[in-house]
Amino acid sequence: MSAPCPDAALGPWSTRPAHRAWLAARADTLFDLFGSRTRDPRGGFFELDRTGAPKTGPDLVRPIHLTARMAHCFAIGTLLGRPGAPEMVDHATRFLWERHRDPAHGGYFWSVGETGAADATKQGYGHAFVLLAAASAFCVGHPLARPMLDDVSEILDRRFWEPEHGAIAEEFAADWTPVPGYRGQNSNMHLTEALMAAFEATGETVYLDRAESIAERIIHRAAREAGWRVPEHFSEDWEVDRDYRGNEMFRPSGTTPGHALEWARLILQLWCLGDRRHDWMPPAAAALFERAMTLAWDPAHGGLFYTLDWEDRPAKRMKLWWPHCEGIGAAHFLNAHVPGGWEADYRRLWGVVDRAFLDRAHGGWQEECAEDLTPAFTLFPGKGDIYHALQACLIPLYPATASLSRVIAGDRG
Numbered sequence: 001m002s003a004p005c006p007d008a009a010l011g012p013w014s015t016r017p018a019h020r021a022w023l024a025a026r027a028d029t030l031f032d033l034f035g036s037r038t039r040d041p042r043g044g045f046f047e048l049d050r051t052g053a054p055k056t057g058p059d060l061v062r063p064i065h066l067t068a069r070m071a072h073c074f075a076i077g078t079l080l081g082r083p084g085a086p087e088m089v090d091h092a093t094r095f096l097w098e099r100h101r102d103p104a105h106g107g108y109f110w111s112v113g114e115t116g117a118a119d120a121t122k123q124g125y126g127h128a129f130v131l132l133a134a135a136s137a138f139c140v141g142h143p144l145a146r147p148m149l150d151d152v153s154e155i156l157d158r159r160f161w162e163p164e165h166g167a168i169a170e171e172f173a174a175d176w177t178p179v180p181g182y183r184g185q186n187s188n189m190h191l192t193e194a195l196m197a198a199f200e201a202t203g204e205t206v207y208l209d210r211a212e213s214i215a216e217r218i219i220h221r222a223a224r225e226a227g228w229r230v231p232e233h234f235s236e237d238w239e240v241d242r243d244y245r246g247n248e249m250f251r252p253s254g255t256t257p258g259h260a261l262e263w264a265r266l267i268l269q270l271w272c273l274g275d276r277r278h279d280w281m282p283p284a285a286a287a288l289f290e291r292a293m294t295l296a297w298d299p300a301h302g303g304l305f306y307t308l309d310w311e312d313r314p315a316k317r318m319k320l321w322w323p324h325c326e327g328i329g330a331a332h333f334l335n336a337h338v339p340g341g342w343e344a345d346y347r348r349l350w351g352v353v354d355r356a357f358l359d360r361a362h363g364g365w366q367e368e369c370a371e372d373l374t375p376a377f378t379l380f381p382g383k384g385d386i387y388h389a390l391q392a393c394l395i396p397l398y399p400a401t402a403s404l405s406r407v408i409a410g411d412r413g
Helices: 017-033 064-080 085-100 124-139 145-160 185-202 205-225 257-273 281-296 321-337 342-357 387-397 404-408
Strands: 111-113 116-119
Touching (some): 017 387, 064 085, 064 124, 064 387, 064 404, 085 124, 085 145, 124 145, 124 185, 124 404, 205 257, 205 281, 257 281, 257 321, 281 321, 321 342, 321 387
Antiparallel strands (some): 111 116
16 A cells, blocks of 8 residues: 555546546546447458558458447447447447357357358457346446346356355356366456456346355465465365466466456455445455555555566566556545545556556557566557446446446446
8 A cells, every 4th residue: 555645635537527538538548449430241340450450351350348348338438428339339239149159059259251150269368258248238228238138147157156155167168068187267357357247237146146255266365375465266165276377468477466456356345235244345456556556566566567477576577558457447446435535546557557558559458568667568469448448448437336237327335
């Protein structure tokens, strides 16, 4: 936790008109960058290269999470009253329903190309984002939202949910043959976000109960036992696997401090939605945030290292945009619910974003920087995603009580 700010008597930045206008302007630039020009008339969306130009061509592959995030973010845009946003929601939702959904075996393919599934596996991470997309589309009245919400909920319940563990399995083949040997926190963390959104949209308590179950396993048990580091990788019986080596983007080895920051916000949102009945949640959120900021902050150049090893040494030393985005959202929620010096961290994170991640030459955000905060392109070759950056800009503009869809719609609990 940082020291109190010298101008604390003026209140946090999120209450100041100039800062709020600055945040809204940053959100506007993201909506403009990722707007209608990214819509591929053949279905799905073009990703953007490092200059912000759409990547076109005959052999494009559409990962499910990027399409689902477009549905979610432009549902938020619809609630904000942005022209063109409803059409983006429609385009994304129909692509998920008509192209990603497997008509033979059920569930949703991880990625699709021009002629069908490019990767036909059924992954918990992808299904979590389909649930989030459906819940967000439901909030703006899209006609496919309820059918998709019911469909993906049934798949998650029947195929992924493991009641004996209170969390989901990770991955299956197209025909639902299990891919054995791994359970992951990342898919379960994003499912927690999606379950909360589904509960807010429908009022159906099964979603909230399952979000609380996942949080209990991963944070109240595993992260607490690991000194408020968030273990990423587990065996099938949910024993922590510290030696796991996997995908550098979705399953990196060691610990990922950005996920601890993300969980800090999600835990406080879950605490609010659950009528504040779980006393362990606010101190857990504070511990996650403080531990991540202490261990991962680079004292030489600033910014957060991507991953640490289990001795708390920087492992992957690049700096990515999304942990800073998640830290901003978490600091806003902590400012609202846990007394402490979180405002200084909020400002410190935005300072690094302003210095290194806002791409004033091409628009949007630089998604990856090297250790010294110069632009890099090892993991992220362009500007593939609106989701993290948009939420970082918008979350501080609203009460820290629920998801953006709910607070923007005016239902603040």
